[in-house]
Amino acid sequence: MRHRMEKYIKSLQLLIIKEIESLDGKKFEIDRWEREQGGEGISCILQDGNVFEKAGVNISIVYGNLPEAAVKQMKSRNKEIDPSKGPHPFFAAGISIVMHPHNPYAPTIHLNYRYFEINNKDDKDGTSKLWWFGGGSDLTPSYLFEDDAIHFHKTLKDACDKHDVTYYPEFKKWCDEYFYLQHRGEARGVGGIFFDDMDRKPAEEIFALIKQCGDAFLPSYVPIIKKRMNMKFGEEEKHWQQLRRGRYVEFNLIWDRGTKFGLQTPGARIESIFMSLPLTARWEYMHVPEKNSREEKLIDVLKNPRDWV
Secondary structure, three states: OHHHHHHHHHHHHHHHHHHHHHHHOOOOEEEEEEOOOOEEEEEEEEEOOOOEEEEEEEEEEEEEEOOHHHHHHHHOOOOOOOHHHOOOEEEEEEEEEEEEEOOOOOOEEEEEEEEEEEEEEOOOOOEEEEEEEEEEEEEEOOOOOHHHHHHHHHHHHHHHHOOOOOHHHHHHHHHHHHOEEOOOOEEOOOEEEEEEEEOOOOHHHHHHHHHHHHHOHHHHHHHHHHHHOOOOOOHHHHHHHHHHHHHHHHHHHHOOHHHHHHHHOOOOOHHHHHHHOOOOOOOOOOOOOOOOOHHHHHHHHHHOOOOOO
16 A cells, blocks of 8 residues: 555646646746655645745655654544554655645645554554555635635535545535634635544545545646636735735644644654745734625635535
8 A cells, every 4th residue: 555655646746736837837846855764755846936826746755663742642543552662663655735826816725645554562562553544625715706615615525425425524524623723713714625544444445535536636626726816906805815824824833733743753854844834924913804895704604614515
């Protein structure tokens, strides 16, 4: 499974880069790197493009021994892992995508799919292999276009339904709960799907789901971008976009589990971890959108998540 996941994320990365370069007109910067403690990755970044302010399509394949902080974090998620019986050799392979468009009417998108293995020592001094998949994709608009949210969710639902019709409603709810800024009392965006610690079915079946959802990235997002990237906007809309980007930064630095794991991993590549952050963001003291404005309409949806399909 290690090799198959590695092969898939590399092929998906190439496919997405090619399509986004065609859309934007600017090339990605390709940065291949190696991790001293074990592993490698390819970070592909597009900055100051024609359509995207910043877009990143990263893959990483890393292995080594889990640091104690990461072991404790996994133990807190009911993983059958004993922090006192280290070291715990691990393997992780994943693809991570974040795209921040220039146009305030065009939404930010995030995608991450990953596979994880840990060699775990049991009470009989033997070892067992824990494995699981995780990931998802979610949409973060600055201005709400209901058609965009419906298209995005329907594309993901169609992908999930090919494997199990119970997946989408479960993953949609999980996404709404995970991408939530508790200190603000609002969601990061209009959601999508999210799941973690997925090992309830054979690995082959879950891997097929991962591929189906990964392949849904371009059809879920590109039609939306093409509709919004050339819409006219002014300083007011750009100002609001920057405030919403501030919320995006808050979630990633305070609540995101992947960011925390990355920062706890020895030899972590900080530039790749912070790839998800926008080039620019803004914070204002006690900012409140005007009554009955488009901005307030977005906030209402963020505070009261909807079923889009």
